[in-house]
Amino acid sequence: MRIPVVGLLLATAIGTSAVAADKRPPLPTYMQAYTPTTVDERGIWMEADERERVQRDSRSLVKDPALNAYVRGVLCRTVGEDRCRSVRLYIDEVPAFNAYMTPNGAMVVWTGLLLRVRSEAELGAILGHEFGHFELRHSLKDFKSHRTGTDVMAWASILIRNSANIQYSVVGQMYAFSRDQEREADMTGFQYLARSQYPSSAAADVWEHVMGEADATAIGRRGRAQHKYVAGVFATHPTDLARATYLRAASIEAHDVKRAVVDTHQAAMAKWLPVFLNDQIKLNDFGGSEYLLANLADGTGWSTPLLCARGDLYRERGNPRDLVSAAQFYQEAIGKGDAPPEAYRGLGLALLRSQQVAEGQAALATYLRLKPAATDATLIATLIS
């Protein structure tokens, strides 16, 4: 966000003088405590301030200091200490893959994103991308582009008979503008990653997993998996395939061989993993959730929370064969010795519905013994008596 034109020129000049040593394109110049001056920018900052109040007071905000410190730490290690100090970070409990940055410097990260990335580097890739939007002042440019576009359309609709073609082409340009900004933010985020302690190949990894999950969701819903290289006219973002491809090419070119960093992602997520997995299971997306669980297990092995979540996933779809699988997953989780009481609850319900009444009731009794104050204790008790 903070690039006065002079600063940008200066940065370019310095960049060219040092070109022999460093072939990487320069980063935007950082300026602290930027205050907008134009009417448009001051207006959108004011609106962003109001929205930030709402975000700050939202009930879905995850306030856990440890998790916030972790995400902030990754952001700081990606974009640098000075830049990250200007960001207010908000973690919002929404089970979808998204993050955004408002024009005034508030970053909002959805928990579905934290669940999907598998390492600090992958998280850093996304946070760097979002910070790129902020630093390049994309919201302002987007606002102006939309205004120009709608102005042209308004005049065309009044003055020109059969102006539909003009309107379509103007709208098309507005979306193309948006895709260009996404690409620009992708490359800026990539620059941060390449300069950080994280391997820059993580940026492409993220998009490959996103595609994998989209395929799994489509197949699970009996649709067809589709990946296009070229985005449609009304796409706000480049296609996942295009992003994965150009980011992969950039990382091969950058050739940044780095020593492996200690990755604390799993440790930071440990406490929240069951909560975020539970949110994910409720999305009723069997294919996508199954892919996600397998993807997570690929990194950590089938841990207790992953097994419990997989049990819930199968039990909720609830075909007779699913109930058998669910019971097995719960039993595996219990076998690991650190399963929560809810594993016995899931096991009991799955067994009951598979007509294994005695075993099911025994598991439910164990659940009630382990967690007598459970909110559903009365209801579960009726299933035993």
Next chain:
Amino acid sequence: MIILCRATLVALMLAVTAIAPAYAQEKTGLKPGFVLAPGTARIVLMRPSIRVGAQSTGGMYEPNADWTDQAKENIATALAKAQTGLGNSVVGYVEPVGAGSAKVAEYQELFGAVASSVIEYQFFKGNRLPTKKRKDQFEWGLGPDVRTLPGLDKADYALFITTEDHFGSTGRKMLQVFAAMARVPITAGVHKGFAGLVDLRTGELVWLNADMQMGGDVRDAEGADKRVRQLLEGFPGKPIEAPIAAAPAIASAH
């Protein structure tokens, strides 16, 4: 944003071809039988929601920070002036920090949702809910828990005020002229506002005044006076409308 779409084509097209809806609506609702005797109640004014900006040629809202700041100042002054005419004391709400702030934010949102429902399903005659069809059926509320909001335990009523202005830009007004020649109705400017009074002991909405085409330019003091007068039109317990100039005299007489 990574995945979510920002604007749909439909929304864009709508912004351009917005046609002025006819507001054959009522503006004020009062709970049947409700009276507010002067000098008996302590009313807390919640943080007003005030947005002021311009409307671009294509109909887009362009938020303007200076105008909004001016409007906030002017409306606060106008409210202080109008208070003397309301018959009861109105004090500003001190927003809590920390845990309580989330609850206050939720109630602000809830009031907005209830007020929009009243406007849509009661004030607009053709759209009335079956339970709101008869004359004496003004029954709306935020629930009795509103009294548990921090800092409201000693108050009797909460007053909510919302205004939103999009002043038509020169381009929009020119477009309007040309559109009129082509017989396409296009509005320039949005000026809407509503004010509501909530009984803190029961959580009931006892009075709501809403207007989708308000007067008064909130960017100057005179206009803000007019806007506040319109917002508080029909305020319960208000003494017979006195000329504005006379109001300070009454205040000093006390």
